[in-house]
Amino acid sequence: MIIDLRSDTLTKPTAGMKEAMFTAPVGDDVFGEDPTINALEEKAAKLFGMEAAIYCPSGTMTNQIAIRLHTRIQTEVICHKYSHIYLYEGGGIMANSLASVKLLEGDLGKITADQIKAAINPDDVHAPETTLVSLENTMNKGGGSIYTLDEIKPIRKVCNETGLKLHLDGARLFNALAETRESPADWGAQFDTISICLSKGLGCPVGSLLLGSKADIKRARKVRKSWGGGMRQAGFLAAAGIYALDHHVSRLKEDHARARTLGEMLLKLSFVSEVFPVATNIVIARLERVTPEEFMKKLSDQQIKSVKFGPDLVRFVTHLDFGDEQLEEFGKRVSHI
């Protein structure tokens, strides 16, 4: 048995999800006529108390569309230096929106209202105009760390006072909400746009949603079209999203519990000096005396897959296809290393 903990994107659709996909009613979504996509978009918008939503092939596309909506040429985005939108989206802020970026530091990948306030550029001929703040919850490079609403509200206040837009890369927002028990609608009330991934912990083969105002989502449809993301009978894929929202949200806490146990197992190894606080489904281990490559080779000899996450870091992500049996097996195999 291969134990694949490289990412929560590696899951395969469950039997129930496949059934929902095969039986979905479909139509041409570029004509706005795919009933399953329309139902998914309406369901998600309603859940977050936002006016509208658009279904896209990836979270990179939903984030990049949001950046396009909230910036123009010669404007600037404020985000943490470990943000997915900056590190892992192919330079899209520059390539897609001709915008600049100001990177902030902060523990576990998080930034504060005071830092943001201080990072807003003056109205000055030398500086790009700051128009957008982008946050990430959970924070991938922060070890799956969580923002709470109490941390978001002061940031929203700064944005209101200064006329900045606020976007959330909520690829794993449902993981955060599973722990804090905060409601999607309370989060929807704080942001101009939110991106949600269906293909991570929720276990869909494809898909992300961008949520926002009716006006923003209407513009988003044009941006998506120009980037080649207008799909046709994609309701077969959207059906997986509806199924996941109904069946795979409440089980996320199981992934978190297994991640905590996995973190404890790793900490027992003599060459693991630290495990980042395990807040959700991401476990990052810091190594001493061995390199990530050496540790990962030993793991792969035991048929365990992980990813290098820095010069002395290795990342593990728990997910739908990693159950108690796999966890127990992981413990057995790792104890041989």
Ligand SMILES: *Cc1c(COP(=O)(O)O)cnc(C)c1O
């Ligand atoms: C996975 C992920 C995305 C989007 O990734 P896609 O692979 O393009 O769907 C965005 N932000 C974060 C934090 C992610 O983990």
